[in-house]
Amino acid sequence: MDVDVIQTLVSSLGFPITMVGACGLFIWKMYQAQLNDKERLYTELGKANAANEKFAEIISxxxxxxESIESKVDKIQDKVGA
Structure with a gap:
């Protein structure tokens, strides 16, 4: 904002009302930034969940x-030990 606009607002509305408006604008901007951050986090969380599901399938x-290899080793061990 321009300094002249701020001076005009303070002289016409008063300092407290101007500051309440400025604080409200600041809170609104911070709220919008927080919403954008939350959307990006949800996107990344979705990607992480998809990766974890793939890892779970691979581990399975x-x-x-x-287990198949262990059973084959047990069979070989039985033949060699007997």
Whole structure:
């Protein structure tokens, strides 16, 4: 804002009313910035959830493969030990 506009507002409305308006404008701008930040965080959270789901699928696949390998090793151990 221009200094002349502020001086005009203070002289016509008074200092307290002008400051209340300025504080209200500041709060509104901060609220809008907070909403934008929240939207970006939700987007990133969605990406992280998708990545975690993929990792869970991979871990599940490897768990099944590991169990298969363990059973084969147990069979080999039984043959060698017997």
């Amino acid at each position: 696949t490897y768990t099944v493969k590991l």
